[in-house]
Amino acid sequence: MISLPGHGLRVALFATCFNDAMWPETPKAVVTVLERLGVTVEFPLQQTCCGQMFTNTGYAREALPLVERFADVFDDYDAVVAPSGSCVGSVRHQHAGVARGCGRTDLADRATTTAANVYELSELLVDVLGVTDVGATFPHRVTYHPTCHSMRMLRVADKPLQLLQNVRGIDLVDLPAAEECCGFGGTFAMKNADTSVAMGADKAHHVRETQAEVLVAGDNSCLAHIGGLLNRQRAGVRVMHLAEVLASTERDFAAENDLRAPTDTEVTA
Amino acid sequence: MSGTFLGMPKFQAAAPEALANSQQRRNLQHATHTIRDKRARVVEELDDWEELRQAGAAIKDNVLSHLDTYLVQLEESLTRAGATVHWASDADEANRIITSLVQETGTDEVVKVKSMATQEIGLNEALEETGIAAWETDLAELIVQLGHDKPSHILVPAIHRNRAEIREIFLSEMGQVGTPPPGDLSADPRDLAEAARVHLREKFLRAKVAVSGANFAVAETGTLVVVESEGNGRMCLTLPETLISVVGIEKVLPRLEDLEVFMQLLPRSSTGERMNPYTSTWTGITPGDGPQQVHVVLLDNGRTDALADSVGRQALRCIRCSACLNVCPVYERVGGHAYGSVYPGPIGAILNPQLRGTTSEVDQSLPYASSLCGACGDVCPVGIEIPELLVHLRTRVVDEQRGGMPSGEQIAMKGAAWMFSDHRRWEMAQKGTELGGRAMKKKDTIGRLPGPLSAWSDARDSPTPPTETFRSWWKREKGGQS
Numbered sequence: 015m016i017s018l019p020g021h022g023l024r025v026a027l028f029a030t031c032f033n034d035a036m037w038p039e040t041p042k043a044v045v046t047v048l049e050r051l052g053v054t055v056e057f058p059l060q061q062t063c064c065g066q067m068f069t070n071t072g073y074a075r076e077a078l079p080l081v082e083r084f085a086d087v088f089d090d091y092d093a094v095v096a097p098s099g100s101c102v103g104s105v106r107h108q109h110a111g112v113a114r115g116c117g118r119t120d121l122a123d124r125a126t127t128t129a130a131n132v133y134e135l136s137e138l139l140v141d142v143l144g145v146t147d148v149g150a151t152f153p154h155r156v157t158y159h160p161t162c163h164s165m166r167m168l169r170v171a172d173k174p175l176q177l178l179q180n181v182r183g184i185d186l187v188d189l190p191a192a193e194e195c196c197g198f199g200g201t202f203a204m205k206n207a208d209t210s211v212a213m214g215a216d217k218a219h220h221v222r223e224t225q226a227e228v229l230v231a232g233d234n235s236c237l238a239h240i241g242g243l244l245n246r247q248r249a250g251v252r253v254m255h256l257a258e259v260l261a262s263t264e265r266d267f268a269a270e271n272d273l274r275a276p277t278d279t280e281v282t283a
Numbered sequence: 284m285s286g287t288f289l290g291m292p293k294f295q296a297a298a299p300e301a302l303a304n305s306q307q308r309r310n311l312q313h314a315t316h317t318i319r320d321k322r323a324r325v326v327e328e329l330d331d332w333e334e335l336r337q338a339g340a341a342i343k344d345n346v347l348s349h350l351d352t353y354l355v356q357l358e359e360s361l362t363r364a365g366a367t368v369h370w371a372s373d374a375d376e377a378n379r380i381i382t383s384l385v386q387e388t389g390t391d392e393v394v395k396v397k398s399m400a401t402q403e404i405g406l407n408e409a410l411e412e413t414g415i416a417a418w419e420t421d422l423a424e425l426i427v428q429l430g431h432d433k434p435s436h437i438l439v440p441a442i443h444r445n446r447a448e449i450r451e452i453f454l455s456e457m458g459q460v461g462t463p464p465p466g467d468l469s470a471d472p473r474d475l476a477e478a479a480r481v482h483l484r485e486k487f488l489r490a491k492v493a494v495s496g497a498n499f500a501v502a503e504t505g506t507l508v509v510v511e512s513e514g515n516g517r518m519c520l521t522l523p524e525t526l527i528s529v530v531g532i533e534k535v536l537p538r539l540e541d542l543e544v545f546m547q548l549l550p551r552s553s554t555g556e557r558m559n560p561y562t563s564t565w566t567g568i569t570p571g572d573g574p575q576q577v578h579v580v581l582l583d584n585g586r587t588d589a590l591a592d593s594v595g596r597q598a599l600r601c602i603r604c605s606a607c608l609n610v611c612p613v614y615e616r617v618g619g620h621a622y623g624s625v626y627p628g629p630i631g632a633i634l635n636p637q638l639r640g641t642t643s644e645v646d647q648s649l650p651y652a653s654s655l656c657g658a659c660g661d662v663c664p665v666g667i668e669i670p671e672l673l674v675h676l677r678t679r680v681v682d683e684q685r686g687g688m689p690s691g692e693q694i695a696m697k698g699a700a701w702m703f704s705d706h707r708r709w710e711m712a713q714k715g716t717e718l719g720g721r722a723m724k725k726k727d728t729i730g731r732l733p734g735p736l737s738a739w740s741d742a743r744d745s746p747t748p749p750t751e752t753f754r755s756w757w758k759r760e761k762g763g764q765s
């Protein structure tokens with residue numbers, strides 16, 4: 015049994031545009047994990063995109079209304095959580111700058127205030143809720159890639175690993191040269207496709223070296239890039255977002271194996 | 284091959300060619316990993332590394348915000364010490380000054396200590412046009428020069444070459460411009476270094492004029508500083524009768540004691556050593572000792588333009604240690620030539636567009652030559668926020684292109700931003716995703732795609748879209764509560 019450290023907390027989920035449209039399982043998993051810990055999760059429907067793709071490609075003017083929308087939608091919660099180190103990095107380290115660059119100092123101040131309350135999933139769990147064991151079970155051989163923006167913009171350090179280490183049944187193996195960029199880099203993956211693929215190929219090689227069944231990270235875009243390469247190589251390695259591993263319970267696994275689920279080990283809100 | 288980078292293609296065009304050179308990729312990977320590991324070890328030894336970095340950044344920022352004052356002070360102290368100061372606003376002016384200074388001495392050759400500033404202005408080529416031969420004396424520079432090649436690294440200009448290639452170059456080229464290597468030259472580093480030593484010795488002893496750069500120029504005392512590993516620089520600085528130093532105006536430091544900070548930051552960041560083997564300082568003229576004619580050319584060449592950009596100016600803090608190159612995953616794979624400049628890697632990607640402006644294709648492409656992984660910013664000893672500057676310069680490139688015929692990218696970006704600026708439009712667009720997902724349900728990945736999407740799909744499968752977006756799920760499951 016685990017306690018309910020999130021009891022009474024009202025947290026807004028920023029799904030991020032890519033996860034919302036392409037990887038709904040990830041934000042669903044965030045809801046599952048947080049509700050299991052007693053958090054009241056809300057999903058403000060007015061949300062769209064943090065604007066990172068625009069900002070990072072040089073389209074600050076196009077990103078500006080998205081920065082404003084983000085502040086409008088998310089300034090009123092105990093905390094905001096997103097399953098993407100990259101998008102949280104953009105909110106925290108770029109929003110105010112975009113506003114300032116476009117001459118909107120008023121918005122820059124608001125963006126700074128809002129951003130202070132925005133967390134990547136592992137930060138919310140470890141720093142805000144004080145939890146490293148979220149009651150998950152995932153009996154697979156797993157290796158973890160610390161995406162650049164989680165590692166260098168957010169400095170999440172080993173928080174995701176602490177969470178993974180407490181997952182029951184997991185066989186967690188080190189990824190060689192883990193801190194090296196996978197080569198995704200947003201529009202870099204298209205604009206400099208050859209270089210991006212050369213970097214990704216080395217990453218995929220290291221993943222295969224670990225003989226892991228599953229590659230886990232906190233950003234689906236990096237995973238899509240590495241996974242896309244692994245898949246083309248028929249490597250037989252699955253990629254999975256951290257949230258989905260943390261949401262897995264014995265029951266999921268039992269269902270997967272067509273066994274009766276032991277219901278009493280699960281805790282729900 | 285010409286020694287200058289004029290007419291280089293943009294990064295996106297140059298990179299694939301470099302990637303295809305597998306020998307070069309192996310050489311680069313080996314070299315960058317070796318230096319980066321050494322750097323990490325010696326940096327870890329210092330528990331005040333962060334404080335040192337901040338001190339370095341603060342000293343440089345102070346210099347940059349009072350550059351006019353410090354430069355005037357530098358000119359005064361240099362002149363007092365017997366040096367002649369020249370001001371050059373651009374490459375042409377600098378080359379004209381230096382060429383006529385050399386011509387006045389009546390010689391037709393100069394020896395050079397490795398200098399980024401002289402490469403930046405294309406001095407060797409300018410001298411050559413007037414019949415003056417410039418001999419590079421730094422070992423790696425010598426390899427580049429003899430190989431009719433271009434430098435590909437700030438600190439190790441021949442990083443893309445391995446020993447066997449160097450042996451070939453020495454055997455075929457050295458004899459044509461001076462003392463040849465022994466016929467039985469091996470690829471052993473000691474033999475190669477000895478061949479270079481003998482070859483260079485002849486040039487040092489004959490040279491009447493030397494050209495140098497400087498790592499630092501101290502305003503208070505008029506002292507110039509060169510930091511190096513081989514001692515060949517010191518030969519250049521002491522043996523000839525005339526010494527001409529080309530110094531970027533951002534190299535100035537207020538006081539001699541400021542060196543204390545940089546003498547720790549620089550060697551650890553560049554070669555991964557606690558201290559560099561040779562540090563030479565010279566202050567004007569000392570009668571009867573060393574060069575009796577000392578000229579200092581203070582070079583702008585775009586630096587005041589960079590200074591005018593309040594965000595971009597921090598690039599002028601750079602002490603050319605090359606740590607950012609050695610950790611850069613893009614540099615590691617494509618090497619230095621693809622950047623089309625003497626300043627390659629992350630620093631090149633932010634410095635060149637500022638020094639040269641963003642009118643050429645190559646300078647427009649450089650801010651995009653990064654995955655924004657941030658490794659460069661983390662190692663930079665003077666705390667330059669390189670990823671932030673890359674984004675800043677991308678914005679400049681995009682903004683400068685506004686107003687004309689919109690490109691495909693501009694149309695796509697504006698369209699996507701319009702869609703995201705209202706959640707109802709975004710929901711409409713998601714319906715398309717769901718339809719696509721339902722149509723493709725059976726397969727769980729997408730293979731090769733046509734048109735511009737092939738840039739992604741030539742080597743990577745794509746996930747199929749889901750049949751239900753998160754938003755739809757939430758509305759269905761949670762009853763539209765928000």
Ligand code: SF4
Pocket residue numbers: 552600601602603604605606607608630659662663664665666667
């Ligand atoms: S930008 Fe920083 S890390 Fe790169 S060469 Fe300059 S001082 Fe060194």
